[in-house]
Amino acid sequence: EDQVTQSPEALRLQEGESSSLNCSYTVSGLRGLFWYRQDPGKGPEFLFTLYSAGEEKEKERLKATLTKKESFLHITAPKPEDSATYLCAVLAAGGSNYKLTFGKGTLLTVNP
Amino acid sequence: GAVVSQHPSWVICKSGTSVKIECRSLDFQATTMFWYRQFPKQSLMLMATSNEGSKATYEQGVEKDKFLINHASLTLSTLTVTSAHPEDSSFYICSAKGIAGLYQETQYFGPGTRLLVL
Secondary structure (H helix, E strand, C coil), X not given: CCEEEEECCXXXXXXXXXXXXXXXXXXXXXXXXXXXXXXXXXXXXXXXXECCCCCEEXXXXXXXXXXXXXXXXXXXXXXXXXXXXXXEEEEECCCCCCCEEECXXXXXXXXX | CCCEEEECCEEEECXXXXXXXXXXXXXXXXXXXXXXXXXXXXXXXXXXXXXXXXXXXXXXXXXXCXXXXXXXXXXXXXXEECCCCHHHCEEEEEEXXXXXXXXXXXXXXXXXXXXXXX
């Protein structure tokens, strides 16, 4: 069974204080790993898709990396507007369905 | 690109009535659309997967007669909550996956619909 574990559950940072969120996964062949940001009362907003170990993607203050067992979302010099829940999900290879397995998310709060 | 809309964003209804939620992919063709339910402070729970022109595939424990899904075109899927009861109150989110390229593997989510059944 595919599993995704995100840590920490919650993270408080001061503005400008860089940190990383972790997503550990167990999947029978990785087809893709996805990072989303979700604000309260809204649907998840797509951030990144990673396909293979060693891949990295960046967008503004965010950088996602991938190994064979985990992914990190690095946040550099965060701002209060980066406060949100960050969700990690994996898509297993094989089969015709595209069912994502989600982690429970990391609630990030950035204080000014 | 990759914009998904949902309508309505908020709905309040009386117990026993039916509610229809629309999900549209605005700038790409979605071969597959997904419906999720999210409870407060919890992650997303997949309810069903629908492919254009065919019957939806429901996850275990989801009543297909209760949650009717129609995916009539490559840009529109609807979820109808039939004979809604207070326990159906929740945040419903759809997502869409495209045919090829940028949209092929990634699910793009709508803004969600909050349903309150009185």
